[in-house]
Amino acid sequence: MSIQRTLVLCKPDAVQRGLVGRIVSRFEEKGLKLVGMKMLEVSPDLASKHYAEHVEKPFYGDLLGFITASPIVALAIEGDNAVEVVRNLMGVTNPQKAGSGTIRGDFGLNLTMNLVHGSDSLASAQRELALFFGSDELYDYESALHNWT
Numbered sequence: 001m002s003i004q005r006t007l008v009l010c011k012p013d014a015v016q017r018g019l020v021g022r023i024v025s026r027f028e029e030k031g032l033k034l035v036g037m038k039m040l041e042v043s044p045d046l047a048s049k050h051y052a053e054h055v056e057k058p059f060y061g062d063l064l065g066f067i068t069a070s071p072i073v074a075l076a077i078e079g080d081n082a083v084e085v086v087r088n089l090m091g092v093t094n095p096q097k098a099g100s101g102t103i104r105g106d107f108g109l110n111l112t113m114n115l116v117h118g119s120d121s122l123a124s125a126q127r128e129l130a131l132f133f134g135s136d137e138l139y140d141y142e143s144a145l146h147n148w149t
């Protein structure tokens with residue numbers, strides 16, 4: 001067992017399209033535990049820190065415009081191997097190529113507006129969680145279903 005915490009963002013398209021509840025359900029149904037959740041508007045400063053690795057990419061300007069355009073819902077998710085499990089539930093970056101049964105595969109069509117972000121490694125998860133959540137916004141608690149998932 002390797003209990004990890006990872007960051008998920010329900011991006012502006014997910015909020016605008018009313019898909020946040022269904023997206024959160026995917027993670028809950030899998031047996032992952034919510035340990036933080038909040039709505040926020042991403043400032044240009046936060047967006048540039050979060051997406052620093054993409055600063056040279058041709059899509060960087062569109063990406064920053066998109067993520068700051070409208071509120072998001074940030075989730076902190078905990079569970080065994082949570083970083084990889086969350087990425088698998090999301091599907092690959094391009095929703096047109098993401099498998100059915102994944103969030104992007106089932107709900108998306110647009111490469112920029114692909115509904116969700118998930119940290120791509122444990123190191124990214126730790127860095128990104130610290131960007132979006134204060135330590136007093138993350139919760140340590142025993143899940144009642146813990147022994148059954």
Ligand code: IDP
Nearest residue numbers: 054059063092093111112113114116117118120
């Ligand atoms: P990921 O979200 O699956 O980790 P990344 O390569 O880290 O994918 O890219 C970050 C985000 O940038 C993607 O989720 C998507 O919104 C956007 N993006 C990635 N590649 C492209 C592209 O080629 N064109 C437009 N937007 C892109």
Ligand code: MG
Nearest residue numbers: 117118119120
């Ligand atoms: Mg990424």
